[in-house]
Amino acid sequence: MFEIDAKGSYYRDLNNKVRDAISKGEKEITLKNINGQYYIGDGLREKVSIIIEGVPGNDLAAFMDGPTIRIKSNAQDNIGNTMNSGKVIIEGNAGDVLGYGMRGGKLHVRGDVGYRVGIHMKGDKKQAPTIVVGGTAGDFFGEYMAGGLLILLGLDENDPRPIVGDYLGTGMHGGMIFIRGEVDEKLCGAEVGIMDPDADDLKVLKAALTDYCNDLGLNLDEIMKKSFKKLIPVSLRPYGNLYAY
Amino acid sequence: MFKSLAPPEYLATIDREKCIRCKRCIQNCGWGVYSWGGDKILINTSKCVKCLRCYHYCPEEAIEIKDNPTKFKNNAYWSFHHIRNIKRQAETGGIPLTGMGSDQNYPILFDNLMIDACQVTNPSIDPLREPMELRTYLGKKPSSVKIEKGKDGKLKLQTKMPPQIKLDLPIIFSPMSFGSISLNAQKVLAMAAKECGTVMNTGEGGLHEDLFPYKSNIMVQVASGRFGVNPDYLNAGVAVEIKIGQGAKPGIGGHLPGEKIPLEVAKTRMIPVGTDAISPAPQHDIYSIEDLRQLIYAIKEATNYKPVSVKIAAVHNVAAIASGIVRAGADIVYLDGFRGGTGAAPSIIRDHLGIPIEHAIAAVDDRLRQEGIRNEASIVAAGGIRSSADAAKAIALGADACAIATSALITMGCTTCGKCYTGNCSWGITTQRPELTARLDPEVYAERLINLLHAWTHELKEILGALGINSIDSLRGNRERLRGIGLDTQTLDILGVKPAGR
Numbered sequence: 001m002f003e004i005d006a007k008g009s010y011y012r013d014l015n016n017k018v019r020d021a022i023s024k025g026e027k028e029i030t031l032k033n034i035n036g037q038y039y040i041g042d043g044l045r046e047k048v049s050i051i052i053e054g055v056p057g058n059d060l061a062a063f064m065d066g067p068t069i070r071i072k073s074n075a076q077d078n079i080g081n082t083m084n085s086g087k088v089i090i091e092g093n094a095g096d097v098l099g100y101g102m103r104g105g106k107l108h109v110r111g112d113v114g115y116r117v118g119i120h121m122k123g124d125k126k127q128a129p130t131i132v133v134g135g136t137a138g139d140f141f142g143e144y145m146a147g148g149l150l151i152l153l154g155l156d157e158n159d160p161r162p163i164v165g166d167y168l169g170t171g172m173h174g175g176m177i178f179i180r181g182e183v184d185e186k187l188c189g190a191e192v193g194i195m196d197p198d199a200d201d202l203k204v205l206k207a208a209l210t211d212y213c214n215d216l217g218l219n220l221d222e223i224m225k226k227s228f229k230k231l232i233p234v235s236l237r238p239y240g241n242l243y244a245y
Numbered sequence: 246m247f248k249s250l251a252p253p254e255y256l257a258t259i260d261r262e263k264c265i266r267c268k269r270c271i272q273n274c275g276w277g278v279y280s281w282g283g284d285k286i287l288i289n290t291s292k293c294v295k296c297l298r299c300y301h302y303c304p305e306e307a308i309e310i311k312d313n314p315t316k317f318k319n320n321a322y323w324s325f326h327h328i329r330n331i332k333r334q335a336e337t338g339g340i341p342l343t344g345m346g347s348d349q350n351y352p353i354l355f356d357n358l359m360i361d362a363c364q365v366t367n368p369s370i371d372p373l374r375e376p377m378e379l380r381t382y383l384g385k386k387p388s389s390v391k392i393e394k395g396k397d398g399k400l401k402l403q404t405k406m407p408p409q410i411k412l413d414l415p416i417i418f419s420p421m422s423f424g425s426i427s428l429n430a431q432k433v434l435a436m437a438a439k440e441c442g443t444v445m446n447t448g449e450g451g452l453h454e455d456l457f458p459y460k461s462n463i464m465v466q467v468a469s470g471r472f473g474v475n476p477d478y479l480n481a482g483v484a485v486e487i488k489i490g491q492g493a494k495p496g497i498g499g500h501l502p503g504e505k506i507p508l509e510v511a512k513t514r515m516i517p518v519g520t521d522a523i524s525p526a527p528q529h530d531i532y533s534i535e536d537l538r539q540l541i542y543a544i545k546e547a548t549n550y551k552p553v554s555v556k557i558a559a560v561h562n563v564a565a566i567a568s569g570i571v572r573a574g575a576d577i578v579y580l581d582g583f584r585g586g587t588g589a590a591p592s593i594i595r596d597h598l599g600i601p602i603e604h605a606i607a608a609v610d611d612r613l614r615q616e617g618i619r620n621e622a623s624i625v626a627a628g629g630i631r632s633s634a635d636a637a638k639a640i641a642l643g644a645d646a647c648a649i650a651t652s653a654l655i656t657m658g659c660t661t662c663g664k665c666y667t668g669n670c671s672w673g674i675t676t677q678r679p680e681l682t683a684r685l686d687p688e689v690y691a692e693r694l695i696n697l698l699h700a701w702t703h704e705l706k707e708i709l710g711a712l713g714i715n716s717i718d719s720l721r722g723n724r725e726r727l728r729g730i731g732l733d734t735q736t737l738d739i740l741g742v743k744p745a746g747r
Binding site: 084 | 340
């Protein structure tokens with residue numbers, strides 16, 4: 001276990017310290033007194049584990065390719081921007097535009113997230129990204145989705161807010177969204193189909209949630225007690241008729 | 246079936262006396278104009294786009310493609326294209342798409358600017374026998390440099406230079422993605438860039454593994470769709486470009502139609518085969534200059550501080566936007582004028598939004614100078630550079646380098662037919678159909694593109710020689726060596742050039 005005290009550190013110096021520690025072979029790094037530093041973990045490619053104490057700034061884990069980052073509090077915007085592999089676990093809430101253009105790896109959020117989470121997610125046979133959100137999400141959840149897996153749980157039954165905002169999955173042309181509970185059709189883009197998950201879907205869902213529950217100390221059976229809806233694109237070409245050729 | 250009331254634009258005709266029924270026109274046409282009728286070639290002229298592939302490959306010169314003489318009644322106001330577009334829209338309810346840069350009859354400022362030359366009182370230079378420097382470095386320049394004498398008596402640069410892209414000539418290739426153009430077309434660009442000491446740009450479509458050998462001559466692009474962007478990709482090239490806008494379609498996003506997304510393209514972009522690849526107009530993580538700064542530095546952190554270019558369309562307020570981009574930390578500001586090409590854009594956008602690149606260069610160069618930050622970033626100008634003269638004028642107006650795309654595609658056979666969005670390019674350039682892309686032999690066409698760059702290099706040197714200067718640096722922003730003809734006072738003022746005769 002290697003510790004870096006980030007109190008008052010400029011992000012560039014902090015990231016250099018992290019890179020130095022990794023190049024010296026450290027596998028587990030704890031960043032203490034983090035207070036809004038941007039770009040933590042950006043572009044890192046080693047399979048290290050980083051624990052963050054304090055609230056990190058925007059663009060954490062952008063273009064990241066391997067590490068596991070655990071944030072023991074809330075986090076801000078743009079986490080996992082175009083991330084390729086690895087994992088980010090957030091024990092609190094997180095902000096807007098998480099997992100933009102994400103290509104692989106996992107984003108596990110215990111609490112709520114903001115707007116435009118999981119937009120432009122990609123995926124193919126070799127790799128696909130997964131985002132699991134324990135609380136609620138804002139508008140444009142899964143916009144332009146082309147691949148991967150988005151799961152929204154709404155675990156706080158006392159939360160009076162709707163589980164998800166408007167424009168759910170607009171422009172979706174690949175991938176899959178699971179939402180715990182019912183989904184109001186009016187919230188979805190025209191290109192989204194709402195259906196009940198079949199046995200294969202449930203396998204995928206359970207596998208993703210088992211990992212999520214392990215990371216955050218939650219009970220899988222409790223979560224699975226409520227039924228899920230599956231959202232997939234109804235057309236590969238939602239805008240196929242837009243143009244006159 | 247209801248026959249379209251939009252008449253064909255062109256008439257493909259075959260001289261039946263000359264035709265030997267060799268069927269090469271059938272093989273060569275990517276549009277399906279020709280078919281075999283048992284004893285003769287049949288023609289479906291409504292499919293013809295006048296790309297002239299059949300004309301070039303007809304061994305008997307039996308084919309002629311004419312503009313359709315049966316047009317609507319001549320009308321100076323209601324042009325053929327206005328009427329035709331309305332008819333097409335009435336039939337489909339769709340937005341007419343187009344390819345290439347705008348072909349509309351707007352004033353072309355390049356053609357109203359003349360370059361100076363030396364006579365009697367100042368000597369011109371003979372570039373064939375005297376050294377002439379076209380080397381260009383793109384990137385931030387320090388505002389001052391410190392030089393110290395080392396112990397060995399040699400002078401040494403003490404100032405740490407920001408990263409630079411080294412070019413042997415002030416011309417680079419504009420971004421064109423794998424998807425919008427074929428992999429073979431990208432290879433042509435990469436091979437020519439390597440041979441001529443310049444860079445090609447991947448556009449937003451990822452970097453195919455076949456291009457990795459050329460990576461020291463490649464700039465990679467990150468745009469709103471994030472297609473093909475991973476850590477290997479970001480670190481592969483000499484620089485990373487953030488695409489905000491494109492001159493042909495300012496304010497609207499990229500749209501690669503499903504017809505152009507077969508398996509290879511889908512794999513590189515990580516999206517399903519046959520879907521439309523959408524790069525929306527807004528990058529939803531960039532709503533301000535501060536947000537742009539955030540992405541610029543996220544990329545710098547992930548690439549150990551490679552130079553970052555930001556590409557924008559030339560729009561009305563371009564000078565203030567460019568100033569913001571420079572202050573956000575960009576190393577290069579890439580300006581794309583409204584004549585800039587595209588693989589697919591609604592014609593209504595292409596022909597009516599944006600401003601010419603000439604105005605944009607002058608306005609941005611002025612603004613950055615006034616604010617004392619011109620050294621903080623290089624300016625790359627693009628959007629309809631048709632010749633080395635256009636490039637020289639753009640540089641004299643204030644650009645550090647020019648980017649070309651259409652000119653490069655023309656060396657590969659392009660005839661500017663403007664149907665790039667269909668995926669049927671008979672020259673194998675803007676298509677992914679394997680039988681068509683196979684026509685474009687990268688080695689053969691790379692040589693033609695290299696020839697073009699060599700020719701432009703000679704021409705630029707001749708222009709510099711005539712100006713009596715021996716380095717492209719002395720032309721940069723040197724508007725005193727330009728004169729305007731037939732331009733009004735205000736335009737001259739914006740361009741910062743005097744009228745001819747003054």
